Amino acid sequence: MDTLYKCYFVTVFFQLAYSQVFDTELLARSTVAKSRANNVNYRLPSSIIPLKYDITLEPNFNTDTFSGMSSIEINAVEEANTITLHAYQLTINESLIEVLDANGNSTKVTGVTESDIADQQFYIINLESALQPNQNYTLVFGGFTGILNNDLDGFYLAKYNDVNGNERKLAITQFEPTGARRAFPCFDEPHLKATFQLRLVRPINYTSEANTPLEISARIAEDKFLDEFQETLPMSSYLVAFIISDLNYTKKLHRQRILARPKEIEDGRADFPLDQANQVLRALENFTGIAFALPKMDEVAVPEGYFSAGAMENWGLVTYRELSLLYYNESTTETRLESITSIISHEYGHQWFGDLVSPLWWKYIWLNEGFATYFEFYITGVVHEDWEMMDQFVIRNVHSAMSSDQTLSTRIMNQDAGSPSEISSLFDVIAYNKAGAVIRTMETFLSTPVFKSGLNKYLTKKRYSAAQPSDLYSALQEAADEAGLNLNVSKIMTTWDSTPGVPLVTVTRNYDSGSVTFTQNRFIATNPNYTSDELWYIPITYSTKSKADFNDLTTDIWLTTATASENLGLSASDWLLVNKKQRGYYRVNYDESNWKLIIDYLNRDNFENIPITNRAQLIDDALTLARSGRVNYRTVFELLNYLSRETHYVPLYALFNNFDYLRRLVQHSTISQMFQDHFVTLLENVYNKLKVEESANDSHCDKRNRPNVINSICLLGSAACRNDTLTLLRRWRSTGTNLLPVTAEQQILCGALRNGFEDDWNFVYNQFLSSQDSTRRTRYIAALACSENPDLITRFLNQALNDGSPLAVYRARILTDVYSSGNVGLRTLLDYIKSNLTQIAEARISVSALLAAVANYLNTEEQIKELQDLKTAYPAYGTAIDNAISRVESNVRTANLYLPAIESFYIGSDSSSALITSGRPQAFICIAISFILAMLAL
Ligand SMILES: [Zn+2]
Structure with a gap:
């Protein structure tokens, strides 16, 4: 999973x-x-439904186990000789199972069966006489035990170290989708709603929380309390949650609190999220017109390392990763905020x-x-x-x-x-x-x-x-x-x-008659000629140059057939732009002339008449369509020329989101330098607006835009960016005070170290060593990888492979950061692999994952030759190297297909075909991260 x-x-x-x-x-x-x-039936029989659970649970923090008992009011919808429900990894005392009718008379249990199909997780109770339709019964489990597991699923154990370094334990739940059955026997399907009456036994110095407010707390032993919670409203089992811990909590803001480690509460880390939670709940009540159903809401910041998802919406008791919820004044970026x-x-x-x-x-x-x-x-x-x-x-x-x-x-x-x-x-x-x-x-x-x-x-x-x-x-x-x-x-x-995929609407115009034809197809990225019978009801909205209204979002045309034509009375000089504000879930392609009309407008007229979302749409669609062979790259580059006027985060994000692919396509070609210089020029306007330091006039989106802009323009070689960032780093070095804007800290340091000296690199490395903040440490690692000094990068790689180095735990990340940081990093890593492949493998790095990831950055015949030589030197890794070679060969074909059009844009030759209609471009999916994930899986 x-x-x-x-x-x-x-x-x-x-x-x-x-x-x-x-x-x-x-x-x-x-x-x-x-x-x-397989054909296993995973659904419970429909004969029995639960009405109410009454559950008592007690964790034992000495043995990391728990014990419990429960009774479930059930209704027999049909006559039934068995009761089937879910239980998983529970030890249930069969002799204490009872089935009672409404008068308290017992129905004899003749035995139980635990499904021997591992993932079915059924617990079947066989009865001597059948339960009767429309009758209620009580199913009693007099005793069961389970393990407070380490799987972060079901009822599990979590830990943290307190300020004195002592380990503290807590017991917490994560039930979605099928974890409730690991805590108590239940009908664990989302539609089988019931009420839950919960009792938790806790140590005296702990508290417990659940979906509903605590109703009664009673001391039942010298060192134990029994907490009883209000019965819930009817709810699904996967939403039940509880926690027994010594976490502390904020004071209640209206009906809400946040629970977190005591130090985090004391330092005010939960204040901002609590304020936000309060505003969010009110906004949702306004939106839905329905009051929040529960009398209280608790949010839990689960100590780091003990929560597998980002957050979980348990009704009235939402759980989060600590880093996802808490606010750290000194290191919370605008993105995190x-x-x-x-x-x-x-x-x-x-x-x-x-x-x-x-x-x-x-x-x-x-x-x-x-x-x-x-x-x-x-x-x-x-x-x-x-x-x-x-x-x-x-x-x-x-x-x-x-x-x-x-x-x-x-x-x-x-x-x-x-x-x-x-x-x-x-x-x-x-x-x-x-x-x-x-x-x-x-x-x-x-x-x-x-x-x-x-x-x-x-x-x-x-x-x-x-x-x-x-x-x-x-x-x-x-x-x-x-x-x-x-x-x-x-x-x-x-x-x-019920239809898979995303539609592509292709717009072709008759410039004499003014009519427009809309055609829909499923968009398959790797096959420009894909056709099929899939049809959507597509709400077409459009705007034109002569009537540029992007605010009226009423559907203009419902495209319900494969193709439809309509005379819109457009003049030949009028552009047509479809899917206003990209509210519809579909891509749009145009005939070459309409693309040109839009491009001319963006480059010459008041381009801001086209909203930021549609500018982002044009960039994302054009780059995606080009990558799949449907639009000529020369047209796309003409479109991207307008970026010299663009400063807004939203359209530029669409560029940066696609930029790594573009850079990889071009970076080893003869036009690489022209490409870099061109994009530096295109980004100068926004760079000059934003610069590297924050300003009082910054909008939220400016703050989010800045790191992306710095990252790209410094990578592409902008002298201004490299100098400005280095100046900030040297200011830090000379004053001893870090005044870098936290949102762009990594990108500024990365830019600075591209041209920085060894002393600069060592300074950042020492910051990595001395920082206690894990987020900051990874930022410094990423920045160190940006150096364009091969000797420093080689030293960095040597340290990363050394088990005794503080860099050792960041090994996989460092390799990724180096090859994706630019041409120098990639070249240095390739040379390093040639000399050190055995050491890399001995450092528990997956050679096949590394080579597969690096191969995505290669697309020349010379690089194929290099890999063939590598195979000669390291025959033991022949299969991994062969796979990498296949990948590069595919990339070479892609480059051969698309580079001529880009070259024609820069060099002005007319050798490119107008539209590429075949070929299977390399998908380049998930390169850097898949490598990290592959590393982690080792
Ligand atoms: Zn969700």
Whole structure:
């Protein structure tokens, strides 16, 4: 199970861990639909449903185990001779199982069976006489025990060291999707809602928290208390949560508190998130029109290393990674600041979408995660109006969804799943990002007021219950009908939730008649000629030069067939731009003439008449379409020329998100220097606006833009950037005070060390040694890798491979940082591999993963020869080197295909074909990070 995709916040986590521009490539790996493993039935029989659980649990911190007892009120829907429920890794005392009818009469248990299918996790109780339909019974488990495991799943053990260095233990839960059965026997399916009455036994110096408020606390022994919590509302088992710990908490703000390590509370790390949580909850109540259902809300910052996801939306007791929630004044970047509010918005969105109304089955997990992703941006934008969150939604959610959803193997939104591992695999980019983007499309064609009204109806009707997409669509239909909209919501939305992939709308114009033809196809990145029968109901919106209105988002044309034409009466000089503000989940391509009209406008006229989201759309679509052979790179470079006028974060993000691919394509060619000089020129305007230090006039997006700009323009060789950053580093060196803006600290140091001297490098290295902050330490590591002095890089690599060095634990990251830092780093690493491949393997680095990752940066015949020589020198790694050679050969073909068009842009020759219509460009997926993940898997 890839726990990173469990109910949480994909983009934020990766942005915290790695640079922003990698995230869309990263997510691609999660989209492959898992095939059904076998024909095992993983669903419980429908004969019995739970009504109420009464559970008592006691952890034992000496033995790291727990014991418990429970009773479950059940209803027999049908006559049943057996009761089947879930239990996993529990030792249940069979002799203490009882089944009682409403009068207290016992039905004899003749035996129990534990499913011998490992991942079915069924516990079957066989009865002498059948339970009767429509009768209630009480199922009693008089005793069971389990392990406080180290898997960060179920009821598990966590630890931290207190300020005196003493180890402290705590017991905590993570149940989504199938962990509740590891804590107590239960009907562990999301639609089987019941109420939960929980009792926890805790040591005297600990506290306990659960979904509901503590009701009674009683001392039951010298050193123990029994805490009893209020009975919950009807809820799914995966949302039950509790914690027994000596964490401390903030004072209550309205009905909310944050629990964290006592030192973190004392230092005020929870104050900012608590304030944000308060605003977020209010904003969600306003949006949904439905008050938060519970009397209290606790948020837990789980000590680092003891939480597998980013956060989990347990009803009334949300858990987070400590680093995802707490605020560190001295090291919290603007990105992290935004992510704190965003992650709270995501988890609080679930309190309605997931907790109040739960999915009927995991197949519909997008009803949880899609809405939570939407709120992650939307509600953060309500709390911080100046953060431009719904514009950021386009670049950080829609574009990342599309980049993952453009393969043949991508799954549909309503993908079914059975086994626990299949269920876990559904927590992916489709459930989060794509569903979020499709929900935004739906909001747009319905209009926001109708959308809100429909959601209110849906939540009201399905509260304390479980829902499927048709429930959502019928509520939205009701709202649409009330507003007089002539739409069939279900018919439209079924094409989106049950069709795999992302549509490409191709726009071709007749410049004589003024008519326009729209054609839809599924967009497959590796096959420009892909055709199939898939059809979506696509809401086409468009704007033109003569009527540049991007604010009216009413659907202009519903494209429901493969192709449709309409006479828009456009003059031949008028551009046409489709998909206003990129609200629709689809890409757009144009005929060459229309591309030229748009490009001319961007380069000559008031380009700001086209909104930032559409400028980002044009960049992302053009670069993606070129990479897949559908648009000539020369056209794309002409479009990118307008960037000399661009300063806004949103369109530039679309460039930087695609830039690494472009740079790799060009970096070993004869036009490499021209390319670098050109992009330095294009980025000078924004660089001169932002510079390297923060200014009082900075917007939130300026602060987010600066690190990206510095990173790219310094890498490309800008003397101004390299000098400015080095000046700041030397100021730090001379004054002894670090005044670098924390949001761009890594990029500034990286830029500075490109041309810096050995003393500068040593200074940053010493900062790495002396820093206690893990986030800062990784920033300094990344900066050290930017040096363009091969001797320093070689020394860096030698140290990284030395087990006794403080750099040893960062080994995989350092190798990645070096080859991705630019040509010098790549060249130095290649030479290093030639001399040291055996030592690299002995340092427990996967040679095949390393070579596969490096190969993505290579695309010349000379480099193939180098790898062949490497194979001669190291025959033991022949297979790994052969695989790398195949990758480079593919890259050479890609370069041969696309470089002529780029060369023609720079050199002016006309040798390129107008449009490339064949070829399978190398996907270049996930390079740097897949390597790190491969390392970690060792
Ligand atoms: Zn979520």
